[in-house]
Amino acid sequence: xxxxxxxxxxxxxxxxxxxxxxxxxxxxxxxxxxxxxxxxxxxxxxxxxxxxxxxxxxxxxxxxxxxxxxxxxxxxxxxxxxxxxxxxxxxxxxxxxx
Amino acid sequence: xxxxxxxxxxxxxxxxxxxxxxxxxxxxxxxxxxxxxxxxxxxxxxxxxxxxxxxxxxxxxxxxxxxxxxxxxxxxxxxxxxxxxxx
Numbered sequence: 581x582x583x584x585x586x587x588x589x590x591x592x593x594x595x596x597x598x599x600x601x602x603x604x605x606x607x608x609x610x611x612x613x614x615x616x617x618x619x620x621x622x623x624x625x626x627x628x629x630x631x632x633x634x635x636x637x638x639x640x641x642x643x644x645x646x647x648x649x650x651x652x653x654x655x656x657x658x659x660x661x662x663x664x665x666x667x668x669x670x671x672x673x674x675x676x677x678x
Numbered sequence: 679x680x681x682x683x684x685x686x687x688x689x690x691x692x693x694x695x696x697x698x699x700x701x702x703x704x705x706x707x708x709x710x711x712x713x714x715x716x717x718x719x720x721x722x723x724x725x726x727x728x729x730x731x732x733x734x735x736x737x738x739x740x741x742x743x744x745x746x747x748x749x750x751x752x753x754x755x756x757x758x759x760x761x762x763x764x765x
Binding site for chain 1: 679680683684687690691694697698700701705707708710711712714715718719721722725726728729732733734737738740741744745747748751752754755756758759760
């Protein structure tokens with residue numbers, strides 16, 4: 581019973597994550613500006629990959645779930661920082677004209 | 679998780695990885711954005727491989743790849759902003 585529930589939860593999380601990553605990649609492909617691309621990439625990719633990593637609860641394997649939680653914590657910490665670093669670099673380059 | 683869910687998801691993520699190679703960047707910042715996006719897609723692909731084979735060590739590679747992509751992105755951004763990684 582709980583296995584079926586976990587399978588359904590994992591599949592739903594997988595679909596959500598893949599949809600978010602597809603939206604993000606489409607935004608990066610279509611947007612003309614660096615800041616617009618960064619908006620699409622930074623806002624949709626992080627939750628997408630978090631959902632894909634969280635779908636590994638369906639494996640019911642303790643080692644897999646622990647490392648998935650570690651990877652989720654790492655993505656939560658680093659995704660905004662890298663987005664901010666790219667945005668600051670683009671801002672500085674635009675302002676100095678170089 | 680059943681393979682009927684995981685295998686199409688892996689195919690879809692691989693297609694995303696291919697489509698990310700088609701990003702036509704006009705300047706260096708857009709290339710850095712595309713690089714970060716591709717690294718995240720590769721992390722998702724490693725997580726799906728871990729789900730598919732039901733082993734944990736693909737997630738070790740996923741954690742290491744996300745760490746490397748973070749360091750690479752921040753170093754490239756600082757290099758672009760100020761001409762050096764520590765400047």
